[in-house]
Amino acid sequence: MRAAVTCLGRSAEASMNDIAQEAGVGRVTLYGHFPSREALVEAALIRLLAQGDEVLKTVDLTGDPRDALRTLMESGWLLIAQAASVLQAAQAALPPGRIQELHAKPEQRVHDLIRRGQTEGVFRADFPADLLASALHHIMHGAAVDVAAGRLGPTDAPRFVAEMALAVCLVPTAAARPRPAPE
């Protein structure tokens, strides 16, 4: 398991052979534990998510929901950046909805914060919290694609994801309201 995280962390294309070698076991032994590369990639992602949860657990999310959202997105981004290579392997190996399913715990954290912001009237309540949380998930993981594609610098990324998260969640201003069609 540790070998999988190490190898996939070095290269998203690491093969079962590479991982068996790193772990010092034979391919047959490795396949005995994980029936396919997909299963192993999923297990590696689950491990990283559990470690990430230990970090996110310590983030103080009390106080102004806007500040808390900024902090949560920046902390979450650091974890995504560290896990970039494993995440890339997962995006290639797992079905589209699966990665999001595995994020239930961090999603719940974001969801609860959005709900609180909605109750306090700071975040928009015209869409359900789980839909806004999902939009933040897509922005986060989209930003990881943008970094990999060179559109977004790694140092600009935390500010970008925090700003986009706020933009998505804040109550829209008059400028965003649909104007009546001209007569």
Add this chain to the structure above:
Amino acid sequence: MRAAVTCLGRSAEASMNDIAQEAGVGRVTLYGHFPSREALVEAALIRLLAQGDEVLKTVDLTGDPRDALRTLMESGWLLIAQAASVLQAAQAALPPGRIQELHAKPEQRVHDLIRRGQTEGVFRADFPADLLASALHHIMHGAAVDVAAGRLGPTDAPRFVAEMALAVCLVPTAAARPRPAPE
């Protein structure tokens, strides 16, 4: 090609066999044209994107950039909704960045509109237009995942993507500015 769009439109899991049968040709003939299922899925997506471009070409993007963005996102969403099943096949079969690469033409349209909005001072200019356009891409395709997962109703989806696009692009208000940490 038409058989591929038909079959993948019915089911994202359509196999090479299904498609050969629909086209009334043998598997060998089909493999003669497309060396792999991945190549065929990519070709089907390219075909749908070209058809979509014919539609988007007719959308009037002059006038207030906010109205134009709303219109463009809603039109784009209709195309994505129609192509949902092929897109799902593509998300499973193609590498993560590839789908976005194939969207160069619609992305360019969004990009140009964002640039105009930035020049007119309506859209935020603290991030480059291509990064904002990419965020809209991720929101759009994320919304397609949300619809497939039942988190977003198909009739609410056009309004949701348009609202999210505006939220991302508009100049942020004072409420979104980071506040100084309490002393």
